[in-house]
Amino acid sequence: MSSDISYTTEEIAAILKISKLTVYDLIKKGELPSYRVGKQMRVDASDLEAYKQRMKSASKTADSPAAVAAAHDSSQAAAASAARSGQRSVVITGQDLSLDLLAKHMEKSVPGIRPLRSYVGSLDSLVSMYRGESDIVSTHLLDGDTGEYNLPYVRRLLTGRSYLVVNLLVRRAGLYVRQGNPLRIADWSDLGRPGLRLANREIGSGARVLLDEQLRLHGIRPESLVGYGNEETNHIGVAGKVASGEADVGVGIEKAAAIVGQVDFLPLIRERYDLVFLKTPDNREWIESVVGILRSPAFLSELGAISGYDLSMTGQVLYET
Template sequence: MSEMSYTVEEIARLLRISKVTVYDLIKKGDLVSYRVGKQMRVDAADLDAYKKREKGLSPNLQEEFTDRPADRSPSYRAVAAANGMRTIVITGQDISIDILARHIEKNVTGMRPLRAYVGSLDSLISLYRGECDVVSTHLLDGETGEYNLPYIRRIFIGSSYLVVNLLSRPCGFLVAKGNPLDLHGWKDLKRPGLRLVNREKGVGARVLLDAQLSLHGIRSERLIGYDQEESNPIGVAAKVASGEADIGIGHEKTAAMMDNVDFVKLIEERVDLVMLKKPHNREWIQALLQILNSEAFLNELRVIPGTDTSQTGKVMLET
């Protein structure tokens, strides 16, 4: 029997669905999974079983088609269910979300967090669809200059929700060490020959860049590398560090991780958490608010370069 297993990203590619949808399948128990460190994995046999069920085969015939041994280790979700636990899916790509997940797992009885590394806009849409439970977002609205709330109000019309601040942090240019091209403002993106490395659509850095291009009358097609996308901030910094790009949009903490990258602050970015208010989640929302305001959690955030926790735990909007 093959011992092959897949990551969430690989499952998403194989099934041609989003990573959040994969996490939702795991959350519902439709896709058997287990955890290796911080990563969720799905065995090939369990993926085959899921596909056969979706094609209409009886679940009772699973053993016949998957060659599943009786002594297989129980899945992460199965263990949680057996112990009377429920899981919540938390989205976001920042290390602060990993810290939050650890505190939830440690301090909230009967609760296990699952992490989905999804961008801000896709996270909000997934929350609207009921595919996740807590989302982090840092989206600048170009028309109002306000973070997050304009997007949230437009997406969750008629819904009952809670928006709580996670942190604030500086955002700006990632440039080569010493800033040899002397890049200090958004208008510098008009310079001919400047090579950009971009993020994928829907993430906060991409939304910020597009808003600033619009405000400064800069056409994206005139930017070299605008279509060159990286799926994470480290990828952007690595392109700048290697000299493959002159500039990227990112955060101070990312620059601090690279020897050959400097940071130019342009804006203070606000990261908020969004949760839908429903009868079944009121208890864990209150526990989450307690964690956000605890000194243990705040102390861990404060060691991240550039992180401002002055509003962490503050309710920004409640409906």
């Protein structure tokens, strides 16, 4: 493998056919060396290959009496170490900058936990919570039939789970168009124009759900949009495609347009960006502390310094089972 190749935690999970939570555990234990690039944790290809070779070698001797005894001792030592540290990993999913800020405050203020970030979309986040792979998920999913954000999806996907839904912030979403809006795009119905080139988001993201719901409500067939199948993994990627002229329009949030530049933003909807907490016995003891952080002057002051956020509902409990 080339020494300059690296993988995200999501890519490692796919390669090894394990959950992202297991990848985080391997990183935490030091079995997979990692480093941070921007918002993402990355693992070099050479370190992944070394880990795979160690696992292959271990499997060859795993059944020997000495190996069984060593594994038992190692397991006991790991458990003892974890008990001594008193820490457990808390996986927070989502891509917004506000979540990195929340993780920082949790690390400083909530004893006994270690926040870990997973940069996945809203729908995939809820699925990961249903599977028990995440503890706090962020979501901004519009239900077109009711006009309600998040709760219809949470109720359907987390059937049988105990959870708490708390607002993190409200932000504006809409369309990215080329600078000066030469095509005079004004609202969702304009997406039905023949030949319009779209920069799309990946399946499972909140922006993709917003687009698909608006297309459905306006009677526009997705296949009529040129580029509907071309997916970007974040808002900045979509805004960048429009800014470069590779696309005429894309769906996203206001902040990405300001970061990318050379692109105009048409605000069409105010979306509620909520947090869902899984209320397991292990989680209940720190959930109250995290909600306290959301309502704290220190957190609100830092979050308020970031433009484009409405914090009038931040920390408000919206639903609880």
